[in-house]
Amino acid sequence: MSTSTLDFHDPHAHGGDAHHQHHFATMEQQFDTSKIGMWLFLVTEVLLFGGLFVGFGMMQARYPQEFLEAHEHLQRPLGALNTVVLLISSFTMVMGVLSAQRNDKKKLVMYLILTILCACVFLCVKYFEYSHKFEEHLLPPRWYQAQPGDTVRDAAGNVSHGYGTFFAFYFMMTGLHGFHILVGIFLLAWIAIRANRGEFSSKYYTPVDLVGLYWHLVDLIWIYLFPLFYLIK
Amino acid sequence: MSIQEHTHEHGGSAVYVRTLLALLLLTVLTVAASYIDFGSGNVIIALLIASIKASLVALFFMHLRYEKAVNAVIACSGFLFLGIFLMFCFLDFDTRDDARALHPQPVMYGPAKPAGAAAPAPAAEAK
Numbered sequence A: 001m002s003t004s005t006l007d008f009h010d011p012h013a014h015g016g017d018a019h020h021q022h023h024f025a026t027m028e029q030q031f032d033t034s035k036i037g038m039w040l041f042l043v044t045e046v047l048l049f050g051g052l053f054v055g056f057g058m059m060q061a062r063y064p065q066e067f068l069e070a071h072e073h074l075q076r077p078l079g080a081l082n083t084v085v086l087l088i089s090s091f092t093m094v095m096g097v098l099s100a101q102r103n104d105k106k107k108l109v110m111y112l113i114l115t116i117l118c119a120c121v122f123l124c125v126k127y128f129e130y131s132h133k134f135e136e137h138l139l140p141p142r143w144y145q146a147q148p149g150d151t152v153r154d155a156a157g158n159v160s161h162g163y164g165t166f167f168a169f170y171f172m173m174t175g176l177h178g179f180h181i182l183v184g185i186f187l188l189a190w191i192a193i194r195a196n197r198g199e200f201s202s203k204y205y206t207p208v209d210l211v212g213l214y215w216h217l218v219d220l221i222w223i224y225l226f227p228l229f230y231l232i233k
Numbered sequence B: 001m002s003i004q005e006h007t008h009e010h011g012g013s014a015v016y017v018r019t020l021l022a023l024l025l026l027t028v029l030t031v032a033a034s035y036i037d038f039g040s041g042n043v044i045i046a047l048l049i050a051s052i053k054a055s056l057v058a059l060f061f062m063h064l065r066y067e068k069a070v071n072a073v074i075a076c077s078g079f080l081f082l083g084i085f086l087m088f089c090f091l092d093f094d095t096r097d098d099a100r101a102l103h104p105q106p107v108m109y110g111p112a113k114p115a116g117a118a119a120p121a122p123a124a125e126a127k
Helices: A027-062 A064-071 A078-099 A105-134 A160-194 A206-230 B013-035 B041-061 B069-094
Strands: none
Touching: A027 A105, A027 A206, A027 B013, A027 B069, A064 A160, A064 B013, A078 A105, A078 B013, A078 B041, A078 B069, A160 A206, A206 B013, A206 B041, B013 B041
């Protein structure tokens, strides 16, 4: 194909846009390519958590009574609080992207900082939840200590493997999710610093957009984690 | 010439505020529903509400509604394969007569907490 039909300008004279890499014909193509790459990554994330969700479902089918009793030890109000915090952080993130699209550097930085603050609140709440569980020995099977309310036991008073299995999944899945939040905080801080330097504008805000997508996915995973762990009947 | 220009500003803050309000409302709804006993309906209601919330996040916050279709196709393919994964695993699990026969009783772990709490009747074994 001849370059003229592609509206291909000299790569180094692209409206003087320093962010335009020469192997992309246009800024739009560059933006779309980054976006497709990000979505492919998000799909692998969905499948990563998907495997854990399948495992959780299997074990819940195997130990329904134990899972029901074990989930009563989770603090539902704290889980709900964290859900609200993450939803608000998703909102501040998308407002940040909007500010970047509007060339509003001050608001972009402000919304990114608000998002980071929400993420920190989320991790603080998780810290209190985890320490409560450590104190009560609500842990994976190897370390789980029978609770007075556990009904599935043998004559000697030993409790079923299912209780600890619930907490094994709880710690694995919320832990992996919490790790994603932690990574998100660093990414958001990096974007905020670059935004503060004035690196983004309505013409180039790809990193803001992609970190936003990542952040929304972390929120999306929590949307499923919350009812499955805290609200199951 | 920047072509990003015309992909800008889908939604806008009013749409995002409404999306957030809908998400918060659905959160209240799902927590409230969890206190009511619908039997096996509880799981379905919880997952249905979660899926509506996830769709709202994907469509508006993640801009799928306004993006090029290719991104939506990639996202949907992810969930399609997740569905296949889930479906076949549960088909396998549900149609195995021996899934429980292999371990009729769950493995029992550790001594009961000695603390004076009223020990429940040990009779209730898993069926």
